[in-house]
Amino acid sequence: MSVWSDVIGQESAVATLAHAVRTPGAMTHAWLFTGPPGSGRSVAARAFAAALLCPDGGCGECRECRTALGGTHADVDVIATEGLSIKVEQARDLVALAAHRPSVGNFRVIIVEDADRLTERAADALLKALEEPAPRTVWMLCAPSVEDVIITIRSRSRHVRLRTPPVESVAALLTRRDGVDPSMALYAARAAQSHVGMAARLARDEHARIRRHDVITLATRIVSVGDAIGAPPIAGRCEHHRRFGTYRHSRIHRSTCSWVCRCRRDGGILCVDEYDQPRARESWNHIVSPDDCFRIIRNTRRRNGPDGCTASSAL
Numbered sequence: 001m002s003v004w005s006d007v008i009g010q011e012s013a014v015a016t017l018a019h020a021v022r023t024p025g026a027m028t029h030a031w032l033f034t035g036p037p038g039s040g041r042s043v044a045a046r047a048f049a050a051a052l053l054c055p056d057g058g059c060g061e062c063r064e065c066r067t068a069l070g071g072t073h074a075d076v077d078v079i080a081t082e083g084l085s086i087k088v089e090q091a092r093d094l095v096a097l098a099a100h101r102p103s104v105g106n107f108r109v110i111i112v113e114d115a116d117r118l119t120e121r122a123a124d125a126l127l128k129a130l131e132e133p134a135p136r137t138v139w140m141l142c143a144p145s146v147e148d149v150i151i152t153i154r155s156r157s158r159h160v161r162l163r164t165p166p167v168e169s170v171a172a173l174l175t176r177r178d179g180v181d182p183s184m185a186l187y188a189a190r191a192a193q194s195h196v197g198m199a200a201r202l203a204r205d206e207h208a209r210i211r212r213h214d215v216i217t218l219a220t221r222i223v224s225v226g227d228a229i230g231a232p233p234i235a236g237r238c239e240h241h242r243r244f245g246t247y248r249h250s251r252i253h254r255s256t257c258s259w260v261c262r263c264r265r266d267g268g269i270l271c272v273d274e275y276d277q278p279r280a281r282e283s284w285n286h287i288v289s290p291d292d293c294f295r296i297i298r299n300t301r302r303r304n305g306p307d308g309c310t311a312s313s314a315l
Contacts, residue, residue, distance in 0.1 A: 001060045001061070002058050002059060002060045003047040003050040003051050003054070003058040003059075003060045003065050003068075003069060004018070004047055004051075004058065005060065006040070006043055006047065006173065006177065007040055007043055007044045007047050008040070008165045008169040008170065008172075008173050008196070009163065009164075009165025009166050009169045009170075009194075010039075010040065010044060010162050010163065010165070013044060013160050013161065013162055014044075016160060017044070017047075017048045017051070017160065018051065018057070018058070020048075021048075021051045021052055021057050021058060022057060027138075028157075028158045029130070029133035029134075029137065029138060029139060030130050030133070030138070030139040030140075030141070030153075030156055030157040030158065031045075031048070031138070031139065031140050031141070031157055031158050031159075031160060032115070032141045032142075032143065032146065032149060032153075032154055032157035032158065032159045032160065033045050033140065033141065033142045033143075033160050033162060034142075034143055034144060034145050034146055034148075034159065034160070034161055034162065035144070035161060035162030035163060035164075036144065036162075036163075036164050037144070037195060038164065038192070038193070038194060038195025038196050038197060038198060038199075039162040039163060039164055039165065040162060040165070040196055041113070041142040041143075041162060042078075042080075042111065042113045042142055043196075044160070044162060045111045045113075045140040045142055046068065046069055046071075046076075046078070046111065047069070048140065049068050049073075049076050049107075049109040049111065049138075049140065050064065050065045050068035050069050050073075051065075052105075052106070052107050052109065052138065053065075053068050053073065053075065053076070053105040053106065053107060053109070054068075064105065068109075073105070074103040074104055074105075075102045075103050075104060075105040075107065075108045075109060076109045076111070077094075077097060077108075077109070077110050077111065078111045078113065079094065079110070079111065079112045079113065079114075080113040080114060081113075081114055081117060083117075084117065085117045085118070085119050085122070086112070086114065086115075086117050086118045086119065086122050087119060087122060088119060088121040088122045088124075088125055090122065091118065091121075091122035091123070091125040091126045092125050094110060094112070094126065094129070095125060095126065095128060095129045097110065098110055098129045098133075098134050098137045098139070099129075099134050099137075100134075101136065102136055106136065107136050107137070107138050108134070108136060108137045108138070109137075109138045109140060110137065110138070110139050110140065111140045111142070112139070112140070112141045112142065113142045114142065114143075115141035115142055115143045115148075115149055115153075116143040116144060116148035116149060118149075118150075120150075123149075123150045123152075123153060126153065127150075127152050127153055127156075130153060130156045130157070131156065139157070141153070141157060146159060164193070164194045165194050165196070166194065167186070167189045167190050167194055168186075168189075169194075170185075170189035170192075170194050170196055170199050171185040171186040171188075171189040171199075172185075173196065174188065174189065174199060174200060174203050178200060178203065178204065180203045180204065184203050185199075185203055187202075187203075188200070188202040188203035191212065
């Protein structure tokens with residue numbers, strides 16, 4: 001089993017990365033991984049890091065492969081943020097780290113999982129390291145698309161595009177890696193629209209499956225103001241609540257806001273048609289008032305009837 005085993009449905013990207021591992025002339029100091037959520041950007045970056053550090057080019061069995069994939073290798077640093085942005089101070093720390101020589105391997109690898117969250121000043125600080133790269137340091141930046149990264153950084157990086165993996169490949173991965181029953185794995189992969197992480201959660205967590213069912217069926221039960229008032233609120237707050245700030249003091253608007261946040265936070269799993277997925281996500285991301293929410297609910301019931309709901313049908 002090689003380090004590429006978990007990078008599913010990305011044959012072209014794996015071929016490019018494996019060629020760079022085998023051929024020094026094809027190697028460069030900065031790589032930009034892009035792809036939709038769940039496509040495995042960080043998984044591909046970690047696998048690439050493991051292959052670069054492995055004496056056999058990514059066997060998946062040696063200590064270097066296991067520690068690189070597990071996030072414990074001394075020469076692999078993974079930067080992921082739970083905040084809204086990566087600050088300039090963090091970027092400067094990364095630049096200082098990039099100047100150090102590898103401790104035990106041939107390369108020092110720095111993986112930035114959310115490169116699209118770099119602030120303007122942070123991106124400028126990082127740009128210096130990309131313009132004057134250290135001899136054996138490799139940068140791996142992950143972002144949803146090339147447009148999410150400033151042009152000066154992406155012009156100095158080699159682009160690797162990932163795609164949404166096939167449902168069957170995701171199901172096979174869950175069965176092989178996590179021991180999930182094949183029928184459950186296929187259900188989870190379809191429900192999660194091939195998002196590997198979400199599919200794994202749905203397959204292993206019954207509460208997540210119940211929650212998804214409640215979220216989807218909630219839209220079919222809201223047809224009036226009274227239904228919206230009675231809709232179950234979601235505990236806690238998230239960034240989307242702030243977009244509804246002008247309605248914060250009304251109970252109906254708070255309930256509607258909670259419902260919208262629940263649907264959006266639980267992901268694009270409301271949309272089951274892969275061809276309509278980008279359009280559906282764009283619609284949900286442009287909800288800025290409860291009236292917008294009610295419009296989508298009303299259109300959903302008209303097109304699907306009371307027993308079915310997908311976000312794409314509501315557009």
